[in-house]
Amino acid sequence: MHVPDGFINAPVSAAAGVVAAGAVVVSLRGARRELGGTSGAGGHGGERTAPLAGLVAAFVFAVQMLNFPVAAGTSGHLLGGALAAILVGPYTGVLCIAVVLLMQGILFADGGLTALGVNITVMGVVTVLVAYALFRGLVLVLPRTRRSVTVASFVAALVSVPAAATAFTAIYAIGGTTDVPIGKVLAAMVGVHTLIGIGEAVITMLTVGAVVAVRPDLVYGARGLTVPLKLRVDGELVDAAPATPAAVPGRSTKKLWAGGVVTALVLAGFVSFYASASPDGLEKVAADEGIDAKVRPHAAADSPLADYGVKDVDDARLSGGLAGVIGVGATLAVGTGAFWAVRRRRHETGARV
Template sequence: MHVPDGFIDAPLSAAAGVVAAGALAVGLRGARRELDERTAPLAGLVAAFIFAVQMLNFPVAAGTSGHLLGGALAAILVGPWTGILCVSVVLLMQGLLFADGGLTALGVNITDMAIVTTVVSYAVFRGLVKVLPRGRRSVTVASFAAALLSVPAAAVAFTLIYAVGGTTDVAIGKVATAMIGVHLLIGIGEAAITALTVGAVIAVRPDLVHGARGLQQRLKLRVNGELVDAPGPEAALPRAAAGTARAPHHRKVWITGLVTSLVLAGFVSFYASASPDGLEKVAGDQGIDRKAEPHAAADSPLADYGVKDVSDARLSGGLAGVIGVGATVVVGTAVFRVVRRRRDASAESSSRPSSQAV
């Protein structure tokens, strides 16, 4: 659903840029609360994984394909504020390096694909988790439903944006019907990918899933006639030893996720559907793309997810995918490391007065 340059007029594109910038500023503050020793190392990896899976277009109807948007997946794994930043990093890398999604439309894409999908999916997810039985299966079910609804929500958001600032004269009713219809089908694929990924992480490390926190009940012990929480498995270890014990598990999850992303982007992506995605198909059928403009980065060495001057299509696409995953994980990790350091610095400065008073 990457909106190219020329679909939306300049005033609304600028307004969407302001909205996106404001949301990212708020997201940075929110991410400081969400990122901790468990999620901070994984946030950049989540962005890289979303980048990789977005290269895997899957067929949804005759001549139409879809791909993961990723808002629901990111929000459930690392938190909604961090999720907005994850998807925004992906969109930035795609626009700058791969000429995917217009640069003047970057604000529109962030608003639609990062903000709308994350906010809608996480609201649905939290609502379902509250009413479903406590447990891992409920988290997976809620993930499926949240991701399923997030995609048509993004289609509705694009339709509203187009109704206000579209550059072509197309009946908005036809745009809405076509966009929502095809993206309901794409939502099924989004839901399956999200539920499978969240379920896989929960099976290995449920403590790393932001959306699953607070759902596990601690074992109770009766002490002097009162029920108290049983100590966790790390309680018997000194803090340093417990931290050392957890580190390899974090590293194992990180390495597994990175290798999976590289394989998906570098190899599996070659077998992705070549059909236009939902927005491209609707734009072509309804005439939305009549005023589309060439991408400012069309001459990029990685434009259209291929390496320039590499003639072999399989090798060119695979190298581009690997480079994209590597660049996204580096940029994402750097962003979230800075956010985490600011949180730690803020916490340290706020604790100094009380320690001095003592």
């Protein structure tokens, strides 16, 4: 759902940029708390959560390259807001998606630079807010089990995608550059993105379920999932001291991080070659309804990595694979560095208080 330059007029694009910038500032403040520790891990978990947040951004980048067919001549891809929010928290989740969109726009000419604020607002802020609010509500009413977390993640991800489509339509209704009946745009956008939402929900559920199965302590949305162990002392039942994450048998954060990086590299560097070549939901609706009549060439169209291929590499498989690997590496480096800086800022601020 990457909005290109020219879909939305300059004033509304600028306003969306202000909204996105405000959301990023607020998220920076919130992320300092989220990156300060893992669920139930006290204040030392930032050593694990900052790299994990960078990994989540890189993973979202990789999976977004995997367009899957949803209807005749239409494909979809992960938006990632629900996944990021559940794994690392809503504030950090917004920052993860913002990093992904920034890297895609600058390096790969995917999503207009003047539309960056629109894209962050729609694909980052809206998806995270809707998904995490729904996720938390479901977790509160469902039994406190790992299965409940995965079920809630499925529903939250499913709803977040048509919600983002609705948000785009609202922005287009205010600042669209072509005269198209908004009712038709809304029906088309919500219809196709509901189908895409099913794919988003499956990917989110499987990913969250896999991480919860091995390290529930690292999943922000699974905080408090583990019931404290009871010990009988002098005839009375008392809570045992919680085990530290490092004490989880056979499971280390480094192994999880390394496995995630390898998975992202394989998805972006190899599996992406087999992704659907059909236009995604927004591109299809734009072509069918005439939204793209005034689309402008991307400012980074001459980038060596534009359109997810390496310039002057003629082999399509090799070109796309190299671009994917470079993208994962760049997103991982930028994301991890940014989240380490946020965490360090939190500790410096706390030391001065």
